[in-house]
Amino acid sequence: MAGHASLCAAVDGPVLLPDDIAYEEECRTFNLSRVLTPAVVVGATSTDDVAAAVRHASRHGMPVAVRNQGHQVVLPTAEDALLITTNRLQEVSVDLGRRTVRVGAGVTWSQVLARTEPAGLAAIVGSAPHVGVVGYTLGGGLSPILGRALGYAADHVRWMEVVTADGAVREVTSDSDPDLFWALLGGKGNFGVVTRMEFEVFPVSRFYGGGLWFRGEEMRPVLEAWRALVPVLGEETTTSFSVQRLPDVAALPQPLRGAFVLHVRLGHLGDSAEGAQIAEPLRTAATPVHDTLAERPFGEIGHIHNDPVHGMPLVETSFALSDFSAATLDRFVELTGPGSGCPMKNVEVRALGGSLDREPTRPNSVSSRGTPYMTFAVGSGSPVQLRAMTEFIGAYTRGMSPWRAPHHIVNFLAADEALSEAEVRGFYGAERYARLAALKRVYDPHNMFRFNHNIRPAA
Numbered sequence: 001m002a003g004h005a006s007l008c009a010a011v012d013g014p015v016l017l018p019d020d021i022a023y024e025e026e027c028r029t030f031n032l033s034r035v036l037t038p039a040v041v042v043g044a045t046s047t048d049d050v051a052a053a054v055r056h057a058s059r060h061g062m063p064v065a066v067r068n069q070g071h072q073v074v075l076p077t078a079e080d081a082l083l084i085t086t087n088r089l090q091e092v093s094v095d096l097g098r099r100t101v102r103v104g105a106g107v108t109w110s111q112v113l114a115r116t117e118p119a120g121l122a123a124i125v126g127s128a129p130h131v132g133v134v135g136y137t138l139g140g141g142l143s144p145i146l147g148r149a150l151g152y153a154a155d156h157v158r159w160m161e162v163v164t165a166d167g168a169v170r171e172v173t174s175d176s177d178p179d180l181f182w183a184l185l186g187g188k189g190n191f192g193v194v195t196r197m198e199f200e201v202f203p204v205s206r207f208y209g210g211g212l213w214f215r216g217e218e219m220r221p222v223l224e225a226w227r228a229l230v231p232v233l234g235e236e237t238t239t240s241f242s243v244q245r246l247p248d249v250a251a252l253p254q255p256l257r258g259a260f261v262l263h264v265r266l267g268h269l270g271d272s273a274e275g276a277q278i279a280e281p282l283r284t285a286a287t288p289v290h291d292t293l294a295e296r297p298f299g300e301i302g303h304i305h306n307d308p309v310h311g312m313p314l315v316e317t318s319f320a321l322s323d324f325s326a327a328t329l330d331r332f333v334e335l336t337g338p339g340s341g342c343p344m345k346n347v348e349v350r351a352l353g354g355s356l357d358r359e360p361t362r363p364n365s366v367s368s369r370g371t372p373y374m375t376f377a378v379g380s381g382s383p384v385q386l387r388a389m390t391e392f393i394g395a396y397t398r399g400m401s402p403w404r405a406p407h408h409i410v411n412f413l414a415a416d417e418a419l420s421e422a423e424v425r426g427f428y429g430a431e432r433y434a435r436l437a438a439l440k441r442v443y444d445p446h447n448m449f450r451f452n453h454n455i456r457p458a459a
């Protein structure tokens with residue numbers, strides 16, 4: 001590769017080419033069917049490494065891709081790119097007085113939880129604590145417990161350190177650089193490599209929550225109860241559900257092994273008696289086969305969804321929903337319920353609303369405010385099974401299209417779902433997209449950061 005020696009000399013971390021033994025591990029992704037095959041990888045050990053790698057890419061006209069935990073590969077395969085891996089950037093510092101946390105770009109939510117929980121503090125963590133903090137937050141950051149009460153994770157960012165396409169290291173706040181701050185938080189990887197981030201945390205040490213699983217055959221009465229419950233919930237309560245066709249594995253408790261079930265999730269910040277009362281109409285709509293609703297320390301937030309932690313070959317889709325009416329429920333059951341032939345492991349609907357609809361005091365470009373529901377479908381298996389799942393995704397998308405809403409959370413975009421500029425404009429809306437594209441022209445005029453749901457520099 002041209003300039004390999006000078007790149008090695010410019011950075012402290014490993015520089016790996018496709019023939020190197022460690023290359024494959026460095027390009028690892030959660031979705032094993034979406035591999036990254038960049039021309040070269042830089043395992044950044046510092047902000048200086050990131051800046052040197054970006055300057056190198058700029059000199060050689062190479063695009064730059066970024067990976068931390070690899071949970072989202074929107075645009076495989078990053079061929080010809082310089083991939084910067086950030087997982088070695090491991091700073092985590094907690095300022096108890098200011099109630100803020102500062103993290104490096106390689107930190108996961110589990111690491112933050114380990115530091116904040118003993119202090120009785122909580123961050124706007126998502127459903128899976130093994131997800132990277134910075135990627136999650138740049139894409140909005142939707143929490144299954146604190147979102148409706150406090151908004152998106154992006155709404156609580158105070159400060160970022162970012163390397164922009166010119167190789168400059170910038171410290172960005174909503175006061176110092178309101179445009180770049182706005183664009184980064186919501187624009188995700190389009191505007192630079194965020195090397196460090198500081199955000200607020202909140203005095204929350206516990207919650208009432210977990211899941212109720214019902215036989216799939218009984219999903220209709222439970223979903224009717226769920227549909228009636230959502231509009232009357234306060235902002236301290238968050239809920240979602242998922243139709244699951246689970247594998248027969250020892251890691252699951254007996255009633256769930258190999259089972260077709262409806263998993264209703266609940267997280268409630270008020271007291272447990274109140275939480276149990278909220279869950280009552282669900283518990284009585286049918287008999288749960290498994291019930292994990294309980295008083296829990298905040299660190300057990302991952303127990304609400306029980307997301308898988310190990311990578312596997314996946315197909316997935318997601319989109320926003322304008323409604324979950326009786327007609328939506330009917331169509332959902334038809335597409336995913338008993339006798340539907342739905343091959344997916346998981347088809348979920350999350351109820352949003354509350355503080356997720358409010359503009360934050362430090363404005364950002366998160367585009368999904370006002371979206372009442374979102375759906376996400378994912379399946380894993382052999383290539384033949386993945387093909388059947390891809391077909392299902394087409395049928396599911398068409399079937400749910402009457403309720404499809406335009407503005408979606410970019411964190412849930414799957415590979416190849418945002419290939420055209422029109423699609424990306426659709427996620428953001430024309431006005432927000434026009435501002436993002438104008439800022440892209442300022443901060444990344446040659447579209448160096450394009451392995452994402454790409455915002456093209458304005459003409």
Ligand SMILES: Cc1cc2nc3c(=O)[nH]c(=O)nc-3n(C[C@H](O)[C@H](O)[C@H](O)COP(=O)(O)OP(=O)(O)OC[C@H]3O[C@@H](n4cnc5c(N)ncnc54)[C@H](O)[C@@H]3O)c2cc1C
Nearest residue numbers: 067068069070071072126127128132135136141142189194
């Ligand atoms: C099991 C599971 C559960 C999830 N649950 C939720 C949830 O509840 N709420 C939610 O909001 N999201 C959720 N997500 C989505 C998740 O937030 C995104 O996939 C997030 O990007 C994952 O972080 P990562 O470190 O794995 O990102 P990576 O896959 O490593 O990066 C994804 C993209 O983020 C950008 N990026 C990452 N780091 C940086 C950086 N330092 N600077 C600039 N750009 C960067 C790049 O564009 C990169 O391509 C979930 C994902 C999974 C797999």
